[in-house]
Each structure stands twice: as structure tokens, then as C-alpha cells.
Amino acid sequence: MKFSGLRRHLALGMLALIFGAATWHVYSHRRAPAGAETVELYLGHWLLHTGMREAFDAAIAGYRELHPHVIIRQIPVPVRSYEAWARTQLIGGTAPDITGMLRLNEELISRHYLPLTPHLDRPNPYNRGTALEGVPWRDTFVDGLTAMRNLTPTAGEVCGISLQVNTQRLYYNRELLREVTGRDVPPADFAGLLAFGREVAAYNRRTGANLVPIAGCGPYAQFMFDLLLPSQTQRLTLEASPNRNLRILPVELAGLILGGEIDYDTPALRRSLELLHDMAGLLTPGYRQLQREDAIFTYLQQNSVMLYAGSWDYAVLRRDGIFTTGILPMPMPAPDDPVYGALTLGPVSEAAGNPEAMLGVLRSSRHPEVALDFLHYLSSQPVAAEFSRISHRVSSVIGTPLPPAGDRLAPRLEGELPGFTPDFRWFAAGSSSNFFQRHLHGALGPRGDVAAFAAQLNAEMPRHLRQDLAWHLQQIRRDVQRLDGLVAFHLTLPDDDPRRSAWTRHAETQHVRQLENLHYRPLTEP
């Protein structure tokens, strides 16, 4: 009995000790400077791929040489749990000073991240002496930070920068390509790529092999379609953009379809579906159920001649392939393409495609000015060059040398406006996208019927679009309500508070959002 009581006390004591230690850790977290003058910053990110942590370490060490009183520590978190981790840290008020912005919504970003917009028109001081000296910070990035701006459309602020840009490429097995086609140069254009698919089929018939032209998987195929399908909607975008501003947003596309102006029989949309059918025919059968590892394995096992994958995969292909891997930017339909040329304007710029390593400074940081300075340093041309070299990734800072042997990974910065994809990915609650994806199988494969799929979309899609539109407008209405608060909070600040004058900007945002809400509202009813 006495022994049992002792055990109980011991257990409780241990619990209390652990609890006390944890409490002390939380209490003292970021409150204990290493020295009177020392500034300690934390940088949380999900970038655990080979080379990334080393690249951050090198940049941190370089910054410390310039600013010996600043200590910066990385908090790398696996990507699979990063989203939950970041949200928990943000809401709990314990997020690192610089926190990576992966899959965060606008509300979380606006609430927790400092707007960088006021700093973007000024040059990055660490670019002094480089070709980017005097260039506004915003314009030192390949996409002018458009992708970051798109994260916070209501606020209209840019709250972070992206250090890198991802591209997707066709990787090819040079030896296998020669065996199949008799050439060791890859297809030069889109028509050549489709012809290559036919050559692989002929090779299989001739030799009894079972080669796949392009190893694919669900997520990477989606990247491929996101790049290729807009080629067929470029001219339509130019001519039918509701605001004539060279783009058609998903809500605008929904409006055009629900308003009866276009449908899936409109040549641009129909041709997009046909292109999807043709390209899917080159991929691994059943690719939609496969994941990245499956596609890479297929390629490395030489069961496919090519692989469509990300620039981030190049390192593993170089390391594990027992053959020579060549890199090819995905051939795009050009205006002279015999099948897919009529509706295209030409290759699309990849500048705004896939930002990576998005970082922002938290409002709760005790040293926001130092954190901002570090972001300037990280995104300066000399540091970006070293970062790129170590991480084997493509920098988003313009003029930065490409990683070793990765010259064909660079994004194509020139090109025509991007069109749109007809699948409504990322639109509102995803009802339209789900419907598209659920029924896409009917258009794929040798017996795929694109016309029947288009007819199905014409018949059923409006119902899903109305649902998504209603959801989208409900979100806008919440924004409009919140903006009433913002306007009023500014107008109740003391008369001499400099923040007060911003009320007109918030009122302006509210009018824009309200106009969108009211313009599209009638389309939510059949």
C-alpha cells in the first residue's frame, strides 16, 4: 500500500516535472536573448529536400558575418505535417519570426504576416554593386511577386517573397530514346512529341516490349495539363476576357459559362479536352492512381522513355539513373502546329507558375526589421546564386545563375499570356472540379469519347458551377462585412494617427468585392 502511494507520488512528480519543464520552455521561448545585444531569429520552413537546409545554413552564416549580433536558427518541419504545424504555431502565437507560407489562406496571412508592400518599390540594399542595383525589390523576382500577391487578393498586400521557382520538365533516357527512334535528340515540337508516342507504340509492336512513352502520375500529370491546356484558350482569353485585361479568372469563366456565352463545345474548350485526351495517351496507363514515386520508379527502371517531373526531381534522376538523362522543356503547341496551332498565341511564360520557398515576416516577431533585412539578404543576387548552387534549385531572383548542369530547368520568362484550364481546379468549394475529375475517365484511353464528355459537362457542370459560385460569393460577402469593421476601426483612431488615412483603401477594396458579389449573384440561381 505504502509502495503504491510512493509510486503514485513518483508518477505525479514526474508529470509535474515534465509539465514544469514544458511550461518553462514555452515561457522562455524567444524571450531569452543570448546576450544583451544579441538578436535571435527563428526561421520555420518545410524545405527538407537535399541541399535546402545546407543552403539556408550557408546564407545564415553569411548574414552573421555581416551582422555578428544576429543569430538565426532554422526550424525545418516535414512537408506532410507543415500545414498543421504552421497553423497551430500561428494561432498559438509561437510561430517563428520568419515562417514559410505553405497552403495558408488569406485570413491567416493577413492576420499574422506583415505586409511587405511598402518595401517592394524600394531597391534591395544587398543588391548594391550587382546588375539589380537600384531595381525595385518587387522587380528583382522573375514574376514580380505576382504569385505572392495572388495569395491575398482582398487585402491587395504582398506579405511574402518566394525564393525559388519550380518548373516541370520532360526528362528522357537518351540511350532508350536512340533505341526506340534511332535518334538521340528529343522531339523538337509538340507535333513531334505526339509522333514520338506513335514511334513507341510501333517499337512495342515490333519488339514485344511494353514501354511507356512518358512515365506519369496523378499530380505530375495535372502539372502537365496546367501547362499545356491553356495554350488552347489563349486566343479566347484575349478576345473574351470580361474585363479585357488579358486573363480569365475562374469566377469569370464560371460567369461566361453560366451566362451562356461559352460552353465545352466552344472550340477553345473542346480543343483543350482533345489535347488532354492526346497527352494522357502518352502517359502510364492508370496514371491518375499513381504517385510521384511510382512515376520516378517506372522511369529509373527504364520502363518508360521519358518522365514528366519537377525541377526538384532532377537531383534524384542524376543520382540514381544508370543511363544518361536529358532535360527538355515541354514542347508547346506553336501557332503553326497542324492540329493545335489555330487557337494558340505561342508558348506561355512560366514566370508565374510555381513559386517555392515562400517566406514572410510575422507581425508577432520581436525583431521584424531584422527579419525583413534577412529576407532582403536571402533574395539578393549574390546570396541567391550561392543558395541555388547548394540547393540545386532554380532561384526566383532574376539573373541568378542556374544550378550546376541545370540550364534547361530555367523557367521560360518570355511568352504569351497564359490562357485558362477548363477544369476549375482551385475554384471555390471544388464541386465543379470534383465533377470534372470524376467523369474525366470517359474521355481518356483508346476508347475515350471527348465529345460525350463535353456533352456531359455542358449538361451537368452549370449545377456545380452555381454551387461553387454561391460559395465563392459567400466568402466575398464575409470579406465585405469584415471590411466594414476595418473602415470603422481606422476612422475611430485618433485624428493624428497616421494609420487613419488608410480607410479609403479599405473602402475601395470593399467596393471592388461588393461589385463582384452583386454582379455574379444572379448567376447562382438557375
Add this chain to the structure above:
Amino acid sequence: MLPAPGIPPLLRFTLLLLLLLARPLPAADPWQAALNLDYNTAATEFERRLADDPDNLRLTNARASSLLVQQPRTAANLETARGLLESVLARATAGEREQRALALYLLARLDHEHVAPPRLEAARSRYEQLRREHSGHPLADQAAVHLALLLIFQLPGGTPEQAVAAVTALLAECTSPAARRELHHLLAHIHWRVLRDAAAALPHYLAGRAIGFETPYRNSELDLTIAGLAAGLGRHELASRHYLAFVEANPRDARAPTARRLAARP
């Protein structure tokens, strides 16, 4: 009777230690919390401050505003906000016209956007009261923009042409640039997006653009719209100028090469 379970001494000590370590949280600046979208913290602090200073109209309006956005949104909160705003109307002296105008504005917004279902006629009446009693005040001009939206989209009856006439009349009465640019934009919107009349829309897009918008990138988007409409009307020099303005302001935008090419088109 069962004896009350005692707290083990070690746990008691730990709890005591934690109590000693615990510091009262510093009072948050409710305005900063609100501007950071942390509405619930703002609402709590505004409520506390208002309890200490109930005659302060500025705090009353701020507290009412926080009730409009506090989560969860409840009808009771909205009615409390209404009561606070009406109390500002009743108590505001001649020297407190700013807070009175804001209270009127928020009462209109409450009926327009926050209550379910919206009370559109009540909102209209409040907007008109604000315009009448605080003529020339920037918020009265903002009320004109909301009135215009009500007239165009929400109140029953009326043709687009009648909406154009009504909004044009409101524009003539407004002096603040922030409201004038929005009313021009609304007129352009009706002419282009509803009536498909690019020639009528273009001058209003140009007028709004000339005043200049504050939201980042909006001027540039309008440059493209102006250029697109001008090109369609055969006004190539105007189109070229605005395509190039877009390119200059957004050299890295994915649309810039196309805009540059279109600007060079004869």
C-alpha cells in the same frame, strides 16, 4: 460523507509555482488587434475600455464596429451594435460630427450587409440621411457609392439606363476623389459589363484611372481594360499608351510580353 480528495503536495507546489510565475497579460491595443484582423481580442478590449469610459463616442463606435465582425456572428451582437450606434446619434454634440457621421454610416451598413435578411430600404434611408445631414463629408460620399450599388443591383425595378442616370446624379454631388473614382468605375461597369457599350464605358474608366486607385495593382488592371476597350474602338494610340503603362508597372507579369506585343501593333 466521503472525504474530499486532497491535492497531492507535489502537484500543489507545482500549481503554486505556476501561479507565481504567471504574469497578467498586458492589455492589447484594440485598434492594432483589429487592424491585424484579431477581432475577438479587439472586441474584448473595446468592451473593457468602454465600460471605463461610457461617454466616449469614439470608443462606442469602435465597440459597435467590433460587434459587427466578432466571431461568432450573432443577431444579439448586431442588435447591441445597433443600440450603441443609435446612442451615438442621440448623444453626439455639434463638435462630434465625425463620430456621428460614422455612426450613421455604420447603421446603414448594418442594415445593408450584416442583418439577415438585409433591410435594403432602411439602408437606403440611412445612406440618404447621412448624405443630407453631413453633405460634403467623405463618408457621405462613400454612402453615395453604396447607394449606387443598391440602385444598380439590389432595389427592385429600374433599367440599366435609369441606373446610369441615378449614378451620374450621385457623381455630380460627390467631391471626394475616393468616391468619385468608384462612381466612375460603376458607370463604366454598367456601360461595359451590362450594356456592352465600350465607347460609353471608356471615358469613365479613364476618369477613374486619372484620379488613381489605392488598392495595389488596380491601376494596372485598369490600364489593361482601357487598352483592350480602346483597341476594340480603333483608338490604337490610347491602347498602346495603356498597354505600355501596364508593362512599365509590371515588367515581370506573365501578361507583360503580350501587352508589349499588342502595344506595338499598328
